[in-house]
Amino acid sequence: MADKLNRTRRWVLLGGGAAIAVGFAIREYRLIPQDYAGGQISVAEAHELALSGDILLVDIRTPREWRATGIGDGAQPLDMRREDFEQALTRLTNGDRGAPVALICARGVRSARLSNRLTEAGFTHIIDVPEGMLGSAAGPGWVRAGLPVQYNTGEAG
Structure with a gap:
C-alpha cells in the first residue's frame, strides 16, 4: 500500500x-515578439514624427494600461482588442491605408504581431516601435526615456 x-x-x-x-x-x-520585416523606429523618433505630423502614432494597449502609465504625447489610443480595430484605424488615416502608422504597446510584442496582421490586411506603411512604453531589448521605452505622456485615456477612432 x-x-x-x-x-x-x-x-x-x-x-x-x-x-x-x-x-x-x-x-x-x-x-517574444514576432519578426516584423517592415520599418521600426525608436520611441524618440516616434515622438518627434508624431508631433510633426509625419506619422500617426497609435498606442494599441488597453485602457487599464493607458491609465497606469499615460499615453505617449502625440499618440492616439486605440485598443487593439476592439472588433472594429481595422475600421477605426482606417478612419484615423482618413481611409488612406498607405499612410505611415507607427504602433506602440508596452514592450513591443503586441505591436510586432499587429504590424504583421495589418500589413497582411493591406496597410502598406506600418512601422513598429519595438521599445514600447515600458522598454524591451530594443531600448528603454517611452517612460524610462523620459518622454512626455498625457493622461487623457479617451479612445480614438
Whole structure:
C-alpha cells in the first residue's frame, strides 16, 4: 500500500512539474515578439514624427494600461482588442491605408504581431516601435526615456 501511494505521489509531482514547465514555455512564447520585416523606429523618433505630423502614432494597449502609465504625447489610443480595430484605424488615416502608422504597446510584442496582421490586411506603411512604453531589448521605452505622456485615456477612432 505504501509503495502504491509513493508511486501516485511521484506521478502527481511529475505531472505538476510538467504543467509548470508548459506554463513557463507559453509565457515566454507570448513575450517574444514576432519578426516584423517592415520599418521600426525608436520611441524618440516616434515622438518627434508624431508631433510633426509625419506619422500617426497609435498606442494599441488597453485602457487599464493607458491609465497606469499615460499615453505617449502625440499618440492616439486605440485598443487593439476592439472588433472594429481595422475600421477605426482606417478612419484615423482618413481611409488612406498607405499612410505611415507607427504602433506602440508596452514592450513591443503586441505591436510586432499587429504590424504583421495589418500589413497582411493591406496597410502598406506600418512601422513598429519595438521599445514600447515600458522598454524591451530594443531600448528603454517611452517612460524610462523620459518622454512626455498625457493622461487623457479617451479612445480614438
